[in-house]
Amino acid sequence: MEIAIPKLEMKGITKTFPGVKALSNVSLRLFPGEVHALMGENGAGKSTLIKVLTGVYTKDEGTVTLDGRSVEVSTPLEAQNLGISTVYQEVNLCTNLSVVENIFIGHEIMKKGKIDWKEMNRRAEKLLTELNLDIDVSKTLGSYSVAIQQMVAIVRALNVQAKVLILDEPTSSLDLNEVRKLFSVIRKLKNDGLCIVFISHFLDQIYEITDRLTVLRNGEWIGEYKTESLPRYELISKMIGKEFNNSKSITDNLALTNKGDYETVLAAEQLSKTGKIQPFNLELRKGEIMGLAGLLGSGRSELARLLFGADKADSGTVRIKGKKVYLNSPKQAIANNIAFSSENRKSEGIISDLSIRENMILAVQGRKGWFNYISRKRQEEMVDEYIKLLNINPPNPEQLIKNLSGGNQQKVLLARWLLTNPDLLILDEPTRGIDIGAKAEIQKLMLSLSEEGMSIVFISAELEEILRTCSRISVLRDHKKVSELENREEIKQQDIMKEIAGGVG
């Protein structure tokens, strides 16, 4: 394979957004007749790279060569004309149109100024039977399952003479049989010499279907590997961490949890939500920091959302300090002294039109209700205290939160919850996308809060961070809590990675 020349090569791709370097010197090589996985956690730069390739974004630097010829892809249409087609996670076809219309939309076959339905039907059937799909092309697309729709989307891509086919999370909404079917289609296309880029968070599928893979992390190119010769845990470590350097465990607060006679703050039993997270048990003692580790989509956020009532559980019970509670809404959770900071800072955290002050007091004021309006003077005292404590910049309470950096926004959100003085604080990726300095401050803050007796559930994609702060670690995989580990000196990132990866390491 290495002897062959790449069909498509992206070299030294750099893309900068205001304030963020999304891609820096990233490369991607695709050979004819291979399935190539693009791996990386959220924010690693996968979708940016794909968008550069398909002409949605314009690259700042770098070259793209197709069939040995340098090409400039500046619009999605140009990408299509070059034979680069994408099938997105959510099928973006028209479900109220027929299968054949969906395949040919924009590329209708014309005869004497009219659409040649006969020829289009014939061609559509031929393309579909080539992929062993026997469906009625005149029926509306919406009458078929998502899997079939996905394959129609692929057929549509093939119809425009695709040379490179990008499948972005194609399996996330498919069941096992549908995945089988999709894979047989992929294998067939591969044998026909197509280059296929496969993006998925399901490791099993990556190992089943892909030949080689490229790993990105934080917008940087980590490496290109043969899938079968890269052990799973090594892949994970390349995606989320540095090397297997000796983990730095925490010291003081570990001793605290080992005593065991501390009050149990949270006890969740058989809590579950269909399709999100399988039944799990979770216990948390006073002043303990529990880490939730797992890949994106493993169910770590889903678990946290159930504990806060952000999503309603289908089954199971939750006890707070021994008392059974019902967490049907965030409001109820807050009334039970639970706080939750979402991983989606922008869409579920900040109220962008409001000031630092208003954002900070929101949860406290929400618990007090309308008429117990905190006086302006008291508000300012509270806000000033936390601006100083968390070192928020700019230290102006009336500054709109949308004008703050990500790290400072995160601190304001932390302050919002700390002001409610919770017993249990759930932090979902509080350090994602913020600079190192702010990251360290937030970690330090968590440790001092736990010393004061606050229990914390901490979700992070960075194992190093979890090992530094958490006394226990729950590992999640495929919507299931698979294990729980005590954080001790001998625990290595490697061990956790093996748990996260599952299967044979």
Next chain:
Amino acid sequence: MLKSRLFWPILVLVIILAINLFVDPGFFKVEVKNGHLTGSLVDIVNRGAPLILISIGMTLVIATKGIDLGVGSVVAMSGAMAAMTIGQSMASDTSLTPLFIAIAAALGLSLAAGLWNGLLVSRIGIQPIVATLILMVAGRGIAQLITNGQITTIYYEPYSFIGGGYLLTIPFSVYLVAAVLAIALFMTKKTALGLFIQSVGSNPEASRLAGINSKNIILLVYVFSGFCAGVGGLILSSNVASADGNNAGLWFELDAILAVVIGGTSLMGGRFFLMGSVIGALIIQSLTTTIYSIGIPPETNLLVKAIVVIIVCLLQSSEFRQKVLRPRTRKPLKKEPENSSNEQEVKIS
């Protein structure tokens, strides 16, 4: 800060009033006749009272990223309800029921209408524009049912005080506006309601996760909007001494939306400006008065308003401003600060 927000609306208002001065040098003259304050300016405020009230209610609805198209119909329903409870007696001192019961019935119906809108939007989750469209159409039907499809004249003298009476030389409707405005200002500034409305309008999901009961906030603003329209309906029907299910409050919803937008509240929800809406309503009322006073045919009234609406909508579109306004001048950009955030979002996504 508030002053700078109100600067543009006030400027527009002053310009419109100044145009009148050219036509009628006595336009700004205000005098007390028979213990009544009179003059063109007093007329504008007095005539504009229903619209100002409705704009106040509409402001809070729009702040939650909603819209209430039903207010014009509620005006008609409120007037019809009052007319029916007062009865058809031609004598000026006879009413079927005491006046306060007629008022309570009219306002009760308006509150129920607001509750209906609020439930559709907050509990059933229908898009506000669709949900309130139902009442916009059905409300006029209800008003006509109440009045048996007739334009009902109200002869009862005390009723005319609401819209036409004077208290301490000032028109009584001004007191009503002041009272409702005071309630709205108190609720939004002295309680946490203003904060909650802004947060729900700006980011409903983040507000829910912060423990705000968004549904009740949304319900409340629609009920309040119904109430404001109800009071407006009382003033209007009292002023003309009749209830007209078909035409009372016709197009008020559009005027109110326009007033809110002129006042600086974005249709995207979030930050809202009650005083801005009041000035916006005054601008529209002055516009109507001006059209009459400078002798433009009244048929073009709607057209002129439509043109103002189009201009305001275009100014709200960041694409339009970039294409048309930016090359010439940057000033209009400062006028609409919320649009800069739209541009940011586009970049990020």
